[in-house]
Amino acid sequence: MEKMRNKITNAISDFFFEYETPRQVLVRNRRVGVVCRLIQLGVLAYIIGWVFIYEKGYQCTDTAVSSVFTKMKGVGYTNVDGVEKVWDVADYVFPPQGDASFVVMTNYIITEGQSLGVCPELPGKHNCTKDVDCDGGSYKRTGHGRMSGVCDNTTKTCEVMAWCPVEDDSHIQSVPPLLMSAENYTLFIKNSVTFPLFGVTRSNLVEGIDANYISKCLYHPEKAPLCPIFNMGDLVKLSGFNFETIAKVGGAIGIVVDWTCNFDVDVRHCKPKYNFHGLYGNPNETDKARASVGYNFRYARHYFEDKVQKRTLLKVFGIRIDVIVQSLARRFDIIPTLTAIGSGVGIFGVATVVCDLVLLYLLPKREFYKNMKFKFTDSQGQPDNDSFDLDPNVFYGLGAKPEHVQETGRSNDPESEGGSIETEARQCH
Incomplete structure (x- = not known):
């Protein structure tokens, strides 16, 4: 019971008093670095040139x-x-x-x-030769009035009741x-x-x-x-x-x-x-x-x-x-200004996605970069963490390497970037 209470207390304490930050890998590679900066420059030009200067994204609008x-x-x-x-x-x-x-x-x-x-x-509107050609009481869409059923012998057209002439x-x-x-x-x-x-x-x-x-x-x-x-x-x-x-x-x-x-x-x-x-x-x-x-x-x-x-x-x-x-x-207006800035900052993430794709799938040393970027763990068959003699100054988490930060700024982990001689290239972040 005491053990459960301590776990709950520690979990609450960790939630309120700890801050987690993503792990970053500095990769020194000219091609990836140039791609990253070009994408970032393009995004910056879009934000400044299109969003702010052309579209006036920092202003609210109204119609009259x-x-x-x-x-x-x-x-x-x-x-x-x-x-x-x-x-x-x-x-x-x-x-x-x-x-x-x-x-x-x-x-x-x-x-x-x-x-x-x-x-x-008028001639051409409804021509006739005898009265039977004129349907009395009917109307013609292009005519001028209601046909009387009589054919005019002079004009050879049907007579109509209308405004005359x-x-x-x-x-x-x-x-x-x-x-x-x-x-x-x-x-x-x-x-x-x-x-x-x-x-x-x-x-x-x-x-x-x-x-x-x-x-x-x-x-x-x-x-x-x-x-x-x-x-x-x-x-x-x-x-x-x-x-x-x-x-x-x-x-x-x-x-x-x-x-x-x-x-x-x-x-x-x-x-x-x-x-x-x-x-x-x-x-x-x-x-x-x-x-x-x-x-x-x-x-x-x-x-x-x-x-x-x-x-x-x-x-x-x-x-x-x-x-x-x-x-x-x-x-x-401050609201559209902050909205435009926030969306622009979010678009900067495109550079990171593109550079990660290049590093992990296109470069010859992609397996090396993948090992540097990800920490692979297998929890199956492992005993409870309490059975390990864990250093309280080390943070352990899935997807990130445990880092023991000392005054020198280097890591105890022999596989980390601080202990690796092969680190080359640069990750855009």
Whole structure:
């Protein structure tokens, strides 16, 4: 019983008051040493160059809550068949609320004076020779209305109940587009962003952008990169398209407002950068047979004439503008810093693993290095340790040689590194 109590007491004492450290073998070998240092240098370059400098692993990040307001300015003019018309913002911008996504009309097909009634379809939509060819009460996906079951003898097409006369969009005004004057319109963008994690709010009307500056400036990538007023012709050009080409059948342009900020420096350095991208079509595309080229939609203006409801239908071809805000703010934080350092220190272990593989499996003296690195024991058939006359200053453990450390720093074990003449090479650790 006393023996068991002493064992428990010793085990508890050893657990709290002893420290175990791994055994290390110093191997002097040029090839292994060079491999070790090269791997360590590579890991160090990765940690410093990629993790800390490029990826900013010492900073925490946040994205912004954003709002965008837009306003168009400019006047257009058309003269179609001697009919002159002036187009202002209320006529050519859809929708008119100043959203981050809107369309500026550049070309159109207009059908005026439509009213509800029965009229023949366009040639090619649903041809017929007699009434039985027209299925009364049915609809055709590409048609304009509900078929009445009557074949019009003049046009040889089925009559439909629809807005009459039906729209003929087979011909598009192309040279030049009707609202080529849209090239000179201007767009004003007002954008504000808030980074909740850092409690910072910024606007694209940064320091120095006042009312006097806005009244005179026009965006230029180099001369005026912070001006929030953009010329439509410049937008199309900066996105890689030709204005006349895109104005004919429409297209889409993305304006990216990029807020990439480092709050380790003064907040005033957090300023937007504008980038421009064509979102529909390829400016170098020459295949005119592609399906669904450009961008268009229909818009109707209803009115009453002699108590009869009528409408003016416009098939609008235009440039769709999408203002896209992307953001990423950074600031120093101790937690990601320690995490990055800890992961980097862990990666240093790769050098040890590679060098051990070279030592133990590739070098000619691998058996010698294996004997130096590992202590092999066999506990089968051995009596209890208490029967041995053990030196209390010696620590015995599986997988490590017993070392009797004296003042000289050398080991009593004749097989240890201190007593070996053949020690060569270096283990990276």
